[in-house]
Amino acid sequence: MNGTKNVLEIRDVAVHFGGRSGLLSGTGPVVKAVNGVDLRIGHAETVALVGESGCGKSTLSNTIVGLQAPASGSVRINGEEVVGAGKKKLNDIRRKVQMIFQDPALSLDPRSTVGATIAEPMIVRGVASGKELKARVATLLQQVGLRAEHADRYPHQFSGGQRQRIVIARALALEPDLVICDEPVSALDVSVRAQILNLLVALQKRTGVSYLFVSHDLGVVRHICDRVVVMYLGRFVEMADRDTFFANPKHPYTKALMSAVPEADPVVQRSKERLILSGELPSPANIPSGCAFHTRCPLATEICSRERPELTPRADGARVACHHA
Amino acid sequence: MDVAANPLLSVDRLTIDIAGAHVVDEVSFTVAPGKVIALVGESGCGKSLTSYAMLGLLPPAARRTEGRIMLENVDLAVISERRFRKVRGKDISIIFQEPSASLDPLTTVGEQIAEAYRVHHGVSKTEAFEKARQMLVDVGIPDPGRRMYQYPFELSGGMCQRIMISIALICGPRVLIADEPTTALDVTIQAQILDLMKKLVAERGTAIVLITHDMGVVADIADDVAVMYAGRIAEIAPVHALFREPKHPYTALLLASVPKLDDAPKADLATIEGMVPNPSEFGVGCRFADRCPLATDKCRLEQPSLVDCGNGHRSACWHIDRLAEIRKVAT
Numbered sequence: 001m002n003g004t005k006n007v008l009e010i011r012d013v014a015v016h017f018g019g020r021s022g023l024l025s026g027t028g029p030v031v032k033a034v035n036g037v038d039l040r041i042g043h044a045e046t047v048a049l050v051g052e053s054g055c056g057k058s059t060l061s062n063t064i065v066g067l068q069a070p071a072s073g074s075v076r077i078n079g080e081e082v083v084g085a086g087k088k089k090l091n092d093i094r095r096k097v098q099m100i101f102q103d104p105a106l107s108l109d110p111r112s113t114v115g116a117t118i119a120e121p122m123i124v125r126g127v128a129s130g131k132e133l134k135a136r137v138a139t140l141l142q143q144v145g146l147r148a149e150h151a152d153r154y155p156h157q158f159s160g161g162q163r164q165r166i167v168i169a170r171a172l173a174l175e176p177d178l179v180i181c182d183e184p185v186s187a188l189d190v191s192v193r194a195q196i197l198n199l200l201v202a203l204q205k206r207t208g209v210s211y212l213f214v215s216h217d218l219g220v221v222r223h224i225c226d227r228v229v230v231m232y233l234g235r236f237v238e239m240a241d242r243d244t245f246f247a248n249p250k251h252p253y254t255k256a257l258m259s260a261v262p263e264a265d266p267v268v269q270r271s272k273e274r275l276i277l278s279g280e281l282p283s284p285a286n287i288p289s290g291c292a293f294h295t296r297c298p299l300a301t302e303i304c305s306r307e308r309p310e311l312t313p314r315a316d317g318a319r320v321a322c323h324h325a
Numbered sequence: 326m327d328v329a330a331n332p333l334l335s336v337d338r339l340t341i342d343i344a345g346a347h348v349v350d351e352v353s354f355t356v357a358p359g360k361v362i363a364l365v366g367e368s369g370c371g372k373s374l375t376s377y378a379m380l381g382l383l384p385p386a387a388r389r390t391e392g393r394i395m396l397e398n399v400d401l402a403v404i405s406e407r408r409f410r411k412v413r414g415k416d417i418s419i420i421f422q423e424p425s426a427s428l429d430p431l432t433t434v435g436e437q438i439a440e441a442y443r444v445h446h447g448v449s450k451t452e453a454f455e456k457a458r459q460m461l462v463d464v465g466i467p468d469p470g471r472r473m474y475q476y477p478f479e480l481s482g483g484m485c486q487r488i489m490i491s492i493a494l495i496c497g498p499r500v501l502i503a504d505e506p507t508t509a510l511d512v513t514i515q516a517q518i519l520d521l522m523k524k525l526v527a528e529r530g531t532a533i534v535l536i537t538h539d540m541g542v543v544a545d546i547a548d549d550v551a552v553m554y555a556g557r558i559a560e561i562a563p564v565h566a567l568f569r570e571p572k573h574p575y576t577a578l579l580l581a582s583v584p585k586l587d588d589a590p591k592a593d594l595a596t597i598e599g600m601v602p603n604p605s606e607f608g609v610g611c612r613f614a615d616r617c618p619l620a621t622d623k624c625r626l627e628q629p630s631l632v633d634c635g636n637g638h639r640s641a642c643w644h645i646d647r648l649a650e651i652r653k654v655a656t
Contacts (some may be wrong), residue, residue, distance in 0.1 A: 012543055025418050047382060052511035052512065052514075053482075053511055054583070098395060100494075159600050159601075160368075161600070162600075163401060189367035189368055189538065189601075190367065190540065190579055190582060190583065191578065191579060191582055191596065191597040192600070193582065194582035194583075194584075194594035194597075195596045196594060196598045197584070197594055198593050198594055198596060201591045201593075216511065216512050218572060219541075219583060219584045219585070220584055222584060222590070223584035223588060223590060223591070223594070224584075224590075224591060225590075226590075242590065256513060258512065259514065259516070260512040260516035261512050261541065262512045262515075262516075262519075262541030262542055262544060262545040263541055263544060264540035264541045264543075264544050264568070264583045264585075265568055265585075266543075266544040266564050266565050266568050266579065267565070267568075267569075268544075269544040270542065270544075270545070272514075276513075276516050276520060277513045277516075277517075280481050280483055280484075280514065281511070
């Protein structure tokens with residue numbers, strides 16, 4: 001892996017749904033799930049993608065792994081273009097990108113042994129077979145804190161935290177450069193959450209893998225990520241290094257998110273400045289004009305409903321899309 | 326603990342068995358009007374079973390073998406189902422985690438709210454409907470006149486949870502059980518719902534039993550906290566005391582495993598090794614002993630009872646005096 005090259009580089013990616021005429025209806029509304037975003041992730045870097053349901057973060061994740069074709073823009077993995085790549089090329093690129101989902105119980109085949117589940121990607125790619133395959137499964141299990149003999153068991157014989165370890169082992173089987181972690185600890189109990197976070201950090205230190213970490217838990221994000229990107233209705237509204245981001249959040253939506261996430265400390269939590277947003281996320285099928293956030297923004301003025309603010313760099317290196325921040 | 330002054334609901338040594346194992350074991354707590362007690366714990370700790378027992382909704386496999394659930398002077402643990410029907414929804418009600426799964430998809434939300442009132446008060450449809458509309462105003466739903474005629478699928482998750490709260494509160498219950506009420510919601514909506522619950526508690530003097538695993542939610546809204554582990558209360562205390570100085574190793578480790586502001590990035594978080602035991606594996610000693618860094622032989626052989634540590638703070642641990650060692654491990 002070339003240290004100077006970006007593992008992931010996406011430029012001006014837009015993903016739209018619908019808009020085609022149906023059998024009975026006329027032309028439906030176009031849902032602009034992702035609307036022109038740029039992002040780079042370097043070697044051994046962890047970038048957090050923060051936002052609420054419907055903001056487009058899952059669509060963006062799917063686009064990066066090639067499960068969803070973008071309407072426009074470019075997605076490069078290790079410098080190779082994913083968009084428009086042929087099936088074979090796409091397959092080669094894809095093995096370098098893996099995903100971990102929120103609920104490990106739903107990501108594992110209940111009728112496959114753990115060993116078979118972890119071996120499958122290696123069989124499909126013809127990476128290893130026979131004794132060598134078995135040995136690699138054992139090594140992977142040990143890397144994620146399980147034991148080699150666990151390979152013969154079934155997912156239901158494990159706890160939630162152990163199942164997430166199995167999912168991680170499978171994701172690592174092809175030695176990916178980038179792992180997209182979609183809320184990887186949200187479904188887990190608090191005491192095992194810390195175990196999984198420690199594991200992800202340790203694996204990164206050892207293998208240099210990069211993470212795109214999708215989460216709404218800002219405490220976890222602050223702990224594990226190098227950079228943070230906040231997404232609202234298909235666009236990035238703020239991106240910054242972790243320290244800058246948490247020391248000096250700028251976009252009113254970022255501030256609202258920070259104020260909404262309860263701190264596990266009653267003194268801090270009850271004395272902090274509250275910025276409770278009114279209303280709910282507008283439908284992505286009907287994105288407000290100008291700045292999409294203006295309908296819920298406490299700072300909004302007339303210009304906000306008219307002109308869409310671009311992401312602009314600030315003195316401390318953060319980039320923010322707001323007329324007033 | 327000020328709830329002792331005048332408890333509205335008092336659960337006393339509640340024990341629930343499933344297949345011979347005490348999955349809820351001698352759980353006791355009280356809650357006063359206008360107060361919030363949080364039952365905190367991980368999956369399988371018995372917090373949900375405890376709350377279902379309070380509503381007479383235990384699953385068939387579960388059986389209450391001991392203990393009382395006093396709502397003022399009525400023991401909910403022994404009254405008949407017929408009598409419970411008059412209490413449930415009127416004096417004590419519940420909101421669940423997944424609002425869209427708790428609402429009838431084929432009935433307008435207005436009718437669902439009005440039904441709860443009509444059943445308990447025997448008023449006309451028109452009167453109940455008007456009452457329901459007023460309730461929607463109270464829970465902050467804009468344009469209630471129109472919303473009344475909508476179906477659950479037409480509303481967002483946050484709206485549906487407000488509808489659930491309306492149904493739960495329309496009869497003015499004295500106790501509300503909130504079982505992970507915000508877990509399925511986005512954070513900005515969670516903040517709205519928590520604020521709404523705080524407002525309702527203050528205005529109506531409703532006592533809330535909040536079931537949650539989220540320490541942030543506890544820190545936000547609870548007055549008292551009972552930390553449950555494997556069916557037993559490990560520690561119970563006023564919220565500030567619990568966070569400032571936990572007196573049970575499980576609580577201390579749980580709090581230490583949550584990433585905090587001043588942690589070094591990517592540093593190792595404190596973890597609790599092993600996992601929650603199965604009810605069939607509960608031994609005679611402390612149920613946390615196998616995972617506890619302080620455990621001694623005594624812990625494995627003898628079950629600790631809750632001991633008063635002063636100021637309403639009680640902990641069930643043989644080694645309360647050695648807790649400083651945990652705090653050292655944790656940092």
